[in-house]
Amino acid sequence: MAFDVLPGLGQPLRRLEDPRLLTGGGRFTTDVAAPGALHAVFVRSPHAHARILDVDASAARVLPGVVAVFTAAETASLGHNPAVTEIRDAAGARHIEPPRLPIPADRVRHVGEIVAMVVAETPHAARDGAEAVAVDYDPLPAVVRGDDALEPGAPLIHAQAPDNLCCLWQKGDAEAVDTAFAGAAQIARVSYRSPRILAGYLEIRAALAQWQDGRVTLTTPSQGVHLLHRVLCDHILHWPRDRLRVVTPDVGGGFGPKLPPYPEQALACFAAWELQRDVRWVQDRSEHHLADTHARDLVAEASLALDAEGHFLAVRVEGVANFGAFVSTVNPTIPTSGMAKVLGGLYHIPSMHIALRCAFSNTAPVDAVRGAGKPEALLLLERLVDVAARDAGRDPVALRRLNLLPRDAYPYRTALGYRYDSGDPAALLDAVLELGDAAGFAARRQASAARGLRRGRGVACHLHGSGGWGDETSMVEVQADGRITARTGTQSQGQGHATAYAQVLAAAFGVDAAQVEIIQGDSDRIPRGGGTGGSSSTIISGTTLSRAAAAAIEDGLPAAAEMLEAAAADVAWANGAYEIAGTDRRVTLAAVAERQGGLRGQADFEGTVETWPAGIAWCEVEVDPETGQVVLDRFAAAIDAGTVVNPVLLAGQLQGGWAAGIGQALSEDACYDAEGQMLAATLMDYAMPRAAELPDFRHAVLPVPSPNNALGIKGVGELPTNGAPAAVANAVADALEGAHVELPMTPQRVWHALRQV
Structure with missing residues (x-):
């Protein structure tokens, strides 16, 4: 059936989520109750480059309240956190990617890299335990600028990357450019050293890994639970996917660095599984500056x-x-x-x-x-x-x-x-x-x-x-009471998804946007999704939700035809209701949903982001x-x-x-x-x-x-x-x-x- 979602869009609707967020109703990761949860603190390298000669956790392990200390020895089964995109040089060789383990066994390569994890009954006991872990380092020369790292004789970061070169990448027609420059009447030149920047999000990162009946639920701020779920299970923890559930509640800013999986999330899950206890970690601001991606x-x-x-x-x-x-x-x-x-x-x-x-x-x-x-x-x-x-x-x-x-x-x-x-x-x-x-x-x-x-x-x-990933499935359900629930795989970090998506669905169904609830951030409840990145959330979820709404309307067509005592071919969707073309006989969406016990529609993203x-x-x-x-x-x-x-x-x-x-x-x-x-x-x-x-x-x-x-x-x-x-x-x-x-x-x-x- 023909379906037009454009009418009704473009209205300056105030954010539907704001009354809840501004009156203390937000539910961020640190708001999730977990009585009896253990607390994790990470021991981080004070050196930018050093060999790890020994990690002695014996004194920490006997401190009051300390439950466990995990070092590289205990986490040796954990795997590499891979890049999910790649580049290749002119010869077609993929970029060099040395393994990145949650806790390195032999060498640290930047200030803030994790060398041990202390888990204790209280945050204070965990911090005391972290201070008691003795790490013997052999400091090595460091290099911090990319161009300096490529100079002859620079300290070698990884044996797999000679001369510290990850990849030599190029694009375009060098010969045509040379020809153009040779015949140019004017040439302008500039050079810049762009500084590093941080995300500086209001909500710093956190992780709560909860163990129950042979399964772990990880609650963590992210830009999409499915990437995190996939990488943790398939590459780092080596778990079957049904062993882990990933949940993201409200998120206080993402901007990019909440997209990648981090060692702390994997280690919290690992500790919860090993100890069969809930484990909570909350980042401090300096950890964000030292260890989150720049x-x-x-x-x-x-x-x-x-x-x-x-x-x-x-x-x-x-x-x-x-x-x-x-x-x-x-x-x-x-x-x-x-x-x-x-x-x-x-x-x-x-x-x-x-x-x-x-x-x-x-x-x-x-x-x-x-x-x-x-x-x-x-x-x-x-x-x-x-x-x-x-x-x-x-x-x-x-x-x-x-x-x-x-x-x-x-x-x-x-x-x-x-x-x-x-x-x-x-x-x-x-x-x-x-x-x-x-x-x-x-x-x-x-x-x-x-x-x-x-x-x-x-x-x-x-x-x-x-950009971003279009592997999205959106589902829409019109409840028997007329309320609309939608599930989608992108993840809001403050952009107003609950409002924008509600407006798309309100335009599709001809209802008030306040009737629409948007559900995100749960690997159990949403089959797949690429998360939010590349300024593509409304492109992906907006268009897919509109098609899922069309499917839900189609789902109600037989019941509407029965209620109107007409053939389905004579019933059309128009002006927010089912009606017999050319007559004033119509039946509302809510009435059809009540008659049928709810309407359901589902769609996969199609096209390009x-x-x-x-x-x-x-x-x-x-x-x-x-x-x-x-x-x-x-x-x-x-x-x-x-x-x-x-x-x-x-x-x-x-x-x-x-x-x-x-x-x-x-x-x-x-x-x-x-x-x-x-x-x-x-x-x-x-x-x-x-x-x-x-x-x-x-x-x-x-x-x-x-x-x-x-x-x-x-x-x-x-x-x-x-x-x-x-x-x-x-x-x-x-x-x-x-x-x-x-x-x-x-x-x-x-x-x-x-x-x-």
């Missing part, structure tokens, strides 16, 4: 070739991506294809080539954080455009306009082979110039100068290629030349997110994403010293953006629906983070008359750059 950490040089009229001819990028001590879950494709996806920006660039050397170092593993490779690529590209404009005496906005893709160029295949589905960059540019009052910039600059301040403007064209949301940001800053302080005065953006399910949720995603990108640009730096000690192990030393430091955000929405899915949705969660760092960097450089400042652009770095102007 992001970015790229050093790269980029070049842009232009002809005499300013048309872009080619882009070349060469760099080193620091993978950290191990290959994390999806990291192989983050600084490689993640960058390559958006390297062409919103421009027509005939030739491109990117070559990256991926390196091991004595630092925490790197993986996806909001943006996942795209902010680094767009920073390079958008800085290149501004440098090219300044060098040639061109207006940076006019140079962009000259090279923007026209709407009729879509679908557009880039020189690196990616197919952009739809868009209208010129319309975005017009909108953001009006929204940011570009015409008034000169007057504002003059007013700033009168106060002794330097004002700069920055423009950044940006986009995102949504890929969409290409886009935006153009306008940023203005004021720089104090006496102190180097950067103040954001205004930030505006024009956004194409395809079909908008809920503009309130969209605004929230945009504002959070801009804040994250601004933090990367101005303050965040998860840096190490030369010996591998983390210099930002607490929030006293890691500067996240604060509300007082952010401007009022303004945005305009100019949707061009995606043809890649039935609802026309484009993933938006990472889009603003991709564009904000480049916009801010261009604005600061403009204020400094083109001077280069490394990220984060702290007052000290800006002050030093001013001395060079």
Whole structure:
């Protein structure tokens, strides 16, 4: 039967989950009651690189309250935590992936790596036990920067990876790029060392492993229970899948690092099974900084070739991506294809080539954080455009306009082979110039100068290629009382899934969204799901739930026909009810559900998760030349997110994403010293953006629906983070008359750059 889910979408509905969350009704992992649960504390390496000569737990094991101490000797049966994506070099060889065990037996490779687990009756007893574990280390030389790790004579991290090289990855036509550069009238060049950043989620990680009748239930914050369940059972614990259930309740932020399986989750399950007791672990903030996956950490040089009229001819990028001590879950494709996806920006660039050397170092593993490779690529590209404009005496906005893709160029295949589905960059540019009052910039600059301040403007064209896994099954049930329950395999970490999905189903069934309950996060209750990542949740679950709703409506058709005393062929679904075509005879969804004892529908995701949301940001800053302080005065953006399910949720995603990108640009730096000690192990030393430091955000929405899915949705969660760092960097450089400042652009770095102007 024909079924249209689009009417009713796009309404600014307030989040349905907020009353519960804001009145103390949230249920996060640490809220789950487990009377009598044991408490786990991990002994972590203070060294970035060292041989483990001995781990003596004898004193800890006899302390009051200590139940067990697990070391590499006791966990020798546990397996490797593998990456689930891969990259290959030009010869087709897969990236090198040394085993990552929950507790290493012979060597630690970054500060914070686990060497023992203490389980006790109370948290205090567990901490006392951890302090009593004596570890004899033989410290080794460490290397923390990726490019330093590839230098001859650098300390070797893994025997399996000669010269610390994980993979040499490249994409594009190097010969065509060389030819374009040889004939170029102008070449612009930039180089950047992108700092490491942390997720900084409000809810730090935790794990509760509960043993009952030969089965373990793991409750833990995650971005999808099924990946965690599969990797734990198949690769680390070596358990049959029916031995483990994974549950994720409410999650207080994910941003990427709650996607990978971690040693603590596996060890909590292992301990619960061995002791036949419940085991609880709760992370502290320093453990998040030391041991959760980091992001970015790229050093790269980029070049842009232009002809005499300013048309872009080619882009070349060469760099080193620091993978950290191990290959994390999806990291192989983050600084490689993640960058390559958006390297062409919103421009027509005939030739491109990117070559990256991926390196091991004595630092925490790197993986996806909001943006996942795209902010680094767009920073390079958008800085290149501004440098090219300044060098040639061109207006940076006019140079962009000259090279923007026209709407009729879509679908557009880039020189690196990616197919952009739809868009209208010129319309975005017009909108953001009006929204940011570009015409008034000169007057504002003059007013700033009168106060002794330097004002700069920055423009950044940006986009995102949504990703993730589409192995999703969604189920919808219309209860006999008319309530609707839906189960789906993506996982909300604050994005508002309970509202967005309810709106999709409300539009499908013609009911109020408050009648809809969304269930996520349970490997027993949901058959499969790829989880949430890559800005694709609404693409995956929204479209699949709409098809499951259609199946549920179809399920009620025979009963509706019977109630209407008509042939099923004469009954159609319209306006939220079953009706006989051409008459006023109709029966409601709730009545049919009551008659049949409930209606059920199920659907598997079909199609592609890929969409290409886009935006153009306008940023203005004021720089104090006496102190180097950067103040954001205004930030505006024009956004194409395809079909908008809920503009309130969209605004929230945009504002959070801009804040994250601004933090990367101005303050965040998860840096190490030369010996591998983390210099930002607490929030006293890691500067996240604060509300007082952010401007009022303004945005305009100019949707061009995606043809890649039935609802026309484009993933938006990472889009603003991709564009904000480049916009801010261009604005600061403009204020400094083109001077280069490394990220984060702290007052000290800006002050030093001013001395060079």
